[in-house]
Amino acid sequence: MKRLYRTFKDWLYLPDGASNEIFNLLLFGILALSSIVAIVSFTRTLGIFLALFR
DSSP states (O other): OHHHHHHHHHHTTOOOSHHHHHHHHHHHHHHHHHHHHHHHHHHHHHHHHHHHHO
8 A cells, every 4th residue: 555655646746745745645545535436336337237238
């Protein structure tokens, strides 16, 4: 998880430092949760469409 967070920070060019760390973690958490929600909603939508064609 630490490696994934470091890659995330490097990818978005987020600043280092103790004062910025809480905001970086908050942004990482929000984006992680939103990606989980997007995957779940896509899977549910795909399931509904497949059920219609069965």
